[in-house]
Amino acid sequence: MDFHYNTCPPGSVMLDAAKLNSNPLHDDCPFLFIIGAHRAGTTSLYQYLSRHSDFRGIRLDKGPLAGDTYHFTTGRYRRLSWERYKSFFPTSVLSGEKSINMFITCEAPRWLFESCGRSTKVIILLRNPIKRYISAMDKKTSQEILAQLFTDRQWYSKLKQETKMNYQNIPSTCLNLYNQLNTNNLYYGIYSIHLANWLCNFPPENLLVVNSEEFNRSTSDILQQVLEFVRLVPFTQHKLDIVVNVTYNYQQKRYHTDNLMRDAINNLDEFYRSYNRQLFDMLLWNSSLVDWPV
Template structure:
């Protein structure tokens, strides 16, 4: 009996050792695999950053005494920053508004420099792009003593109402206006306002163009695509996506959907940026990640239908690298009193709604898929660089 008992103990100990060895090997493989993918992602991001930057600044927390120094002349920023006022953008023959632009109608012009239906609107609209830093910028503004944001304790829908793009005519205007404080400046950060072709005129008609400020952030479109895809993978609001979702399949789906709706309206994907209006009003039927990266289409729609002098365009990467510098520009643009250098750095020391890195093989975009995606973006990337005088390379 004792011999059998000893053998039984030895057998159990051997199985336990085997189990622990197997578990350790599995854990080691997972750690090595994860580390390899993160290295790949960091290398990819480093490549994007190196190619996408013309800035000499080393980051938001270096050269503390000089980062915040920028010059203004009659309200216009110098070329030391990629930030652009819409008023500085002269629309030449390469960037002309189509004849059907709302701003060319007498009805739209009556609101352009005047008041809208109500004076109770928020004064600031951060309209996108998605995953371009809109949540962080809205939170930074909300820390100013004279600005009060909405939903700032809710990390999911900070500042977002979806009113002018998705809920317009579905809920009352008063329901929308009651979301905002009455005694302080406030703002709306609904990023779909950039994409919806009717949003500029709706805001113009409701809120007026004289005092309404619009802020647009533009991020490297491929990085934005990956970040938006990962948000869908990990976000509970997107039931069709899970860890098994493939970014390759997502891209093919987006291309198919875009071509389908273009074909339904007897249109083909344009080969010239001057045909941008062919892609304009596909928001409701073609909501996908690829479509959201056609920045030139949406920026031109806003410039053609809203007072250009009240539009500020920011490069997202510049805001990521030196947020205090960008925040100072934004405060000046919207008319809030300046803050001290220490306050600016304290406010911008936190990143909100930070994205997640790809963490499984199917979540990484291959070089072939990058080229395919850029084939849809290239002419519009070149056009936005020309429009904004950005010496960048998003290839």
């Protein structure tokens, strides 16, 4: 990664030696957190890992809600006791959580570091923000998507003006208005802001960023890479074939492209391009290999 910590706002964990070296509140934290963009494959990855003999997922029968406790999100943190939170997880094997809301919750990385310190790993899945935006508008027509996009852009511009922040130049500033923004589909896809907030407040060596499209194309390779990152024994080839091809197939939905949908795609392309460029610079991603607008 290539991240400039001088862009972090005052009070960030990575700028405060006392916070960075303090003892965590708990020594029995979940082993792993899988977070990232909505519709980016977080549920699939969680299901895959849950087939490992040394890792057991929770709520696996809940479909898209598998693995999610919402503990480290606005409105829940500190309201649920740690004892109650830990009761979700098995004690006999390693376990972890899957949450898409943690990625965009400004306080989440600080809360996680405060609770767990360096004892847990975080995997972040990121999908092309244009495809993610449209996928999140499940069952809406192209006309409805375009109308919602117009509303989202107006709302986001208004919030930027009200907070007097220039997010083109300050990518590490997380917009701490989650209750207002959790219905704004555009904000989810501004990955440079959310990732920078995590880098400012959580040790980078404990973070792994995975490109969702690559995960979809090369599931076996990415899964083995994830196992290496979390220091679990790799699957045998036989086990890997069973897990990837039988357990849970991650499929990105296709959408019909008419003139209105093309207008929406072009509008989203224009909106996300500069933010994607910031993200690619942070992650040292090659734009010729990752097919996103930059």
